[in-house]
Amino acid sequence: MEQQENISVPVITSVNKEIFARDIYPMRRPVVLKDVGLGACLDKWTVDYLAQRGGNCEVKIHVSTVPQMDFLHKNFVYRTLPFDQFIQRAAEKKHSDFFLCEEESYYLRSLGEDVRKEPADLRKQFPDLAEDFHIPEFFEPDQFFSSVFRISSCGLQLWTHYDVMDNMLAQVTGRKRVVLYSPQDALHLYLSGDKSEVLDIDSPDLERFPEFVKARRYECVLDPGDVLFIPALWFHNTLALQFGVGINVFWHHLPAECYDKKDPYGNKDPVAAARALQALERALHTLDQLPPDYRDFYGRRMVQRIQNRTYSTQQSAAKQVAKTKNALDD
Numbered sequence: 094m095e096q097q098e099n100i101s102v103p104v105i106t107s108v109n110k111e112i113f114a115r116d117i118y119p120m121r122r123p124v125v126l127k128d129v130g131l132g133a134c135l136d137k138w139t140v141d142y143l144a145q146r147g148g149n150c151e152v153k154i155h156v157s158t159v160p161q162m163d164f165l166h167k168n169f170v171y172r173t174l175p176f177d178q179f180i181q182r183a184a185e186k187k188h189s190d191f192f193l194c195e196e197e198s199y200y201l202r203s204l205g206e207d208v209r210k211e212p213a214d215l216r217k218q219f220p221d222l223a224e225d226f227h228i229p230e231f232f233e234p235d236q237f238f239s240s241v242f243r244i245s246s247c248g249l250q251l252w253t254h255y256d257v258m259d260n261m262l263a264q265v266t267g268r269k270r271v272v273l274y275s276p277q278d279a280l281h282l283y284l285s286g287d288k289s290e291v292l293d294i295d296s297p298d299l300e301r302f303p304e305f306v307k308a309r310r311y312e313c314v315l316d317p318g319d320v321l322f323i324p325a326l327w328f329h330n331t332l333a334l335q336f337g338v339g340i341n342v343f344w345h346h347l348p349a350e351c352y353d354k355k356d357p358y359g360n361k362d363p364v365a366a367a368r369a370l371q372a373l374e375r376a377l378h379t380l381d382q383l384p385p386d387y388r389d390f391y392g393r394r395m396v397q398r399i400q401n402r403t404y405s406t407q408q409s410a411a412k413q414v415a416k417t418k419n420a421l422d423d
């Protein structure tokens with residue numbers, strides 16, 4: 094069987110705004126940043142402290158009987174709990190109060206005030222806790238889009254997906270494994286919208302997903318205090334090795350008008366991409382007027398045109414890798 098390539102995500106210590114902007118950001122590749130200074134949260138955020146300072150506002154959480162959450166087949170339910178109760182439950186392995194079963198798993202992805210319109214912002218939803226968290230200053234303040242709590246039970250695994258904005262995933266407590274795949278490997282991931290259908294990435298069903306082995310697997314383990322830079326469009330899959338609290342910060346990498354204005358989650362395709370996909374649907378519909386052999390012929394020619402016009406060349410991809418390596422070795 095073909096072996097999936099496994100690549101460690103580079104780790105860099107003591108990166109400041111200037112180094113980030115010059116050496117890391119332009120490479121468009123994930124990097125783990127150590128010692129960026131996340132603030133007092135690193136010492137303060139025990140379960141009791143979080144429960145006390147986070148208060149009892151209601152939060153909507155994902156709950157499932159198994160730790161591997163599956164968005165495509167919805168093997169979880171949404172429930173609401175006061176934040177302080179949620180934190181206590183997420184931190185324990187067995188629950189005396191539960192929704193589905195004693196060992197159910199929890200996941201919080203915090204939301205904005207008006208969930209359909211407003212992006213999450215820790216400073217608005219959890220002002221007392223936000224004081225303890227210092228957002229790494231790797232982008233300009235007007236590029237900020239959202240800051241999102243990511244709180245998971247031990248063992249919780251979140252499906253592989255991409256987002257359309259640049260992202261800093263800061264791990265505050267607990268360890269988390271993150272597996273990433275390049276946007277260039279999208280065709281090996283069996284996408285359904287922004288999510289991969291391959292759920293079990295460690296032991297994939299290769300009869301159903303034979304191409305999956307071709308996707309290069311980038312991997313890292315985040316310790317408390319680590320920040321993972323996830324460039325827009327990079328697929329990521331997270332596995333909480335312990336109960337853990339993380340915060341991810343999305344920001345606008347493209348001019349603000351490129352993004353869908355009705356997208357509080359940061360995962361709707363940019364306006365131009367959405368339009369191009371609609372135009373493609375219309376083009377395919379038009380081709381349906383022809384018999385199969387003509388569709389095949391013109392379909393192949395269209396694929397070739399799209400490739401010629403849009404794919405980065407092998408050479409430019411190789412150059413980019415070499416450039417990243419040099420910058421990281423310096």
Ligand SMILES: O=C(O)CCC(=O)C(=O)O
Nearest residue numbers: 243251256262331339341
């Ligand atoms: O850390 C997690 O649980 C998921 C993070 C994530 O999906 C993100 O930062 O976009």
